[in-house]
Amino acid sequence: MGETISNAKAGNLFWLGRYTERVHVILHFLRKYRDRMIDEDADAYHLFCEKLGIENCYTSCDDFLNRFLFDKTNKHSLISILTCASDNAIVLRQEIKSETLAYIQLAICHIEQCACINSDVDVLQPVTDSLMAFWGSIDERIHKRDARNMIKAGKYLEKFDLHIRFDYPRERINYLFDRLEKHIQKEKSIFDQNSLFELKLATEQPFYNKQEILGRVDRLFTV
Amino acid sequence: MHTLIQQKEAVNKWLERIGVRFGVYKGGVFHEQLFPFDPIPRVISRKDWAFIEKGLVQRVRALNLFLADIYGDKQIVSDGVIPEEFIYSSKGYLPQCEGIMPSKKVYVHIAGIDLVQARDGSWIVLEDNLRIPSGASYPIIARTITRKVSPHTFEYNKITDNRNYPSLLRKTMDYVNVDNGLSVVLTPGRFNSAFFEHSFLAEKTETILAFPGDLVVENDKLYYKGIFNSRERVGVIYRRVADEFLDPLVFDKTSLLGIPNLMQAYAKGNVAVMNAPGNGIADDKGLCYFVPKMIEYYLQETPMLQNAxxxxxxxxxxxxxxxxxxxxxxxxxxxxxxxxxxxxxxxxxxxxxxxxxxxxxxxxxxxxxxxVIDFIDLEVLEGAESVYRKADLRAFILSGETVEVWQSGLTRFARQQDSFVVNSSQGGGFKDTWIEK
Known part of the structure; x- marks a missing residue:
């Protein structure tokens, strides 16, 4: 097989990494907020939406859990994001292999089953498990280095973005930036190195500007 | 066999996990659905298969010679075996293919021939599919899964392994490949009904799955476009795009699925296109009637398989x-x-x-x-109940250096009682096809 990757597939790899990680990280954050909603702050989902940068169109905690997790007509819902991951994965079967694609399929099947019943976030542990297995399979089965870097650049870019949004400590942000930088520098042709440099400077500021950083993150991928 | 039947749900879960689906448009909206699988296989004896195999090889050899003739000298027409009108009035006849000789003179790289078994045990050809026959991926996957969930079934039953289809396909692609270029599978895209199969075969043959827009012709050669306009020469294209959409400069001008100037690169012998454009003339339902005559004419042999x-x-x-x-x-x-x-x-x-x-x-x-052929019914599980349904068999024949019949096939069955329509697009299901060792 040739080594060339088309523009479209580079985009699919990158966005597969982003969407998959978005589901994974959001689920992780959501579990923490769900815990607060039990007996600390029933409206904690307001803050969750604000940090995530999505419209708070929910009328109650239950409404939030139901529609944010399972409403296919809500583009920010977890099921919609997972569908976006699946849409990218399906056209990459040959690059990521059927076995890897299967973990996305398992996650989709599970969340669709949960959507049919009135479920809470606790039932989505198998989605997290499938996504962890997905990343393991990426390491095991993608032999083309550039393809692996593109998907991992997407993953760390998304992770970095979400951790910035949720005000994670500096140490964690720096660690994620290092991981992101490592993959981006290996694929110089499809990432804007000037934006990366500027992003690094912005991240190193003692009091960084969140919006500026998020804007620079979005400009990194150039395909 | 009993354990395999008990594992029906496990098989279906695996099919879901692998994403084995096919697309259908209902009311203009694209849906993907699972292809219903029945765990009771169709079993074909070694003796029956030996006969079928010889008949299929004979048929495909004749069809290949017919195509070379019809886009060349048309001797079969001048000798009065087939009326001229049957050629030129066929939608499948493409005058743009006149005089083009494909790589290694192979037109029918992959043939899907639909057969049924009559109640007297004889096998009858219903139709030849020589353009883009689909469906080979399903029995491969079914076998892979059933061997996993019920290994004992395959220890007790001596069945020919069918998981070599991708290697047969790759062998065919390699044989006709021009200048050792890239091997690609061209799909019309994600929303084609057979997209699953396109991506699966690209994966298993270790070729590149190309989408419209990924390929370009320059200086009469075909290239795969990489990031920022890099180019890699293509030697063979297994296209799953219909003839009429293949090259907008030659066929349908509105096609967004094709590759401008592909036909020129193909005509100059710079790329192999499989199956060859223009094959539709040979699988025209009206021409099927003449296939036994083609066998006699080109091969001087008695046809082994009969048409309905x-x-x-x-x-x-x-x-x-x-x-x-x-x-x-x-x-x-x-x-x-x-x-x-x-x-x-x-x-x-x-x-x-x-x-x-x-x-x-x-x-x-x-x-x-x-x-109307009163073909045999096969046992099918409907829930826990066993029922009998009409079924056909699509056999796959691959032509490269030699003509080989894949030791399996796609057995499709009707879901409704008394229905003869087995097509997946109309609700049919499928079974594995076991060829005894």
Whole structure:
């Protein structure tokens, strides 16, 4: 097989990494907020939406859990994001292999089953498990280095973005930036190195500007 | 076998996990659905298969020679074996292919030939699919999964392994590859009904799955476009795009699925296209009638596999017979595929019969009529109950240096009692096909 990757597939790899990680990280954050909603702050989902940068169109905690997790007509819902991951994965079967694609399929099947019943976030542990297995399979089965870097650049870019949004400590942000930088520098042709440099400077500021950083993150991928 | 049947749900879960689906458009909206799998395999004896295999090889060799002839000297027409009208009035005949000799003279790289078994045990050809026959991926996956969930079944039953289809396909691609270029599978895209198969075969043959826009012709050579306009030469393209959409500069000008100037690169011998454009002339339902004559003409052999008894209303004697016996016949529109345009006279009311008779009289070349074959029913599980349903067999024949029949096939069955329509697009299911060792 040739080594060339088309523009479209580079985009699919990158966005597969982003969407998959978005589901994974959001689920992780959501579990923490769900815990607060039990007996600390029933409206904690307001803050969750604000940090995530999505419209708070929910009328109650239950409404939030139901529609944010399972409403296919809500583009920010977890099921919609997972569908976006699946849409990218399906056209990459040959690059990521059927076995890897299967973990996305398992996650989709599970969340669709949960959507049919009135479920809470606790039932989505198998989605997290499938996504962890997905990343393991990426390491095991993608032999083309550039393809692996593109998907991992997407993953760390998304992770970095979400951790910035949720005000994670500096140490964690720096660690994620290092991981992101490592993959981006290996694929110089499809990432804007000037934006990366500027992003690094912005991240190193003692009091960084969140919006500026998020804007620079979005400009990194150039395909 | 019993343990395999018990594992039906496990098999279906695996099919879901692997994403084995096919797409259908309902009311203009794309849906993906699982292809219903029945765990009871069709079993074909070694003796039966040996006969089928020889007959299929014979048939495909003749069809390949026919295509070379028809886009060349047309000797079979000048010798009066096939009327000229059957060639030039066929939608499948492409004048743009005249004089083009494909790489290694292979036209029919992959043939999907649909057969049924009559109650007397004989095998009968229903139709030849020589353009983009689909469906080989499903039995491979079914076998892979059933061996996983019920290994004992395959220890006790001595069955020929069918998981070599990708290697047969790759061998064919390599044989016709020009200048050792890239091997690609061209898909119309994510929303094609057979997209799953395109991506699966690209994965298993270790070739590149290309989408419209990924390929470009420059200086009469075909290239795969990489990031920022890099180029890699393509030597063979297994296209899953229909002829009419393949090259907008030659065929349908509105096509967004094709590759401009592909036909020029192909005509100059700079790339192999499989299956060859223009093959539709040989799998025209009207031409099926002539295949036994082609075998006699090109190979000087007696045809081993018979067609379903077919009448061509184009011939006045046949037309008279068809109009008089229409209630006992199945009528097929030669320009339709996928189970569409198939009508059983016995199911039509008086008005419908009058209408079809008028159409046959006015456009005799558009129709064929066949005797209804009372083909055997196969056992199918419906819930916990065992029922019997009509089933056909699509056999796959791959031509490269040699002509080889894949030791399996796609057995499709009708879901409804008494229905003869087995097509997946119309709700049919599938079974594995076991060839005894």
């Amino acid at each position: 008894p077919t009448y061509l209303p184009y011939f006045s004697d046949d037309r008279k017979y068809v109009l008089e016996n229409i209630r006992n016949l199945v009528i097929k529109d030669v320009s339709e595929a996928g189970g569409y345009g198939v009508m059983f006279g016995r199911d039509m009311n008086a008005e419908e019969l009058d209408n079809i008779k008028r159409l046959i009289t006015n456009e005799p070349r558009r129709w064929i009529a066949q005797e």
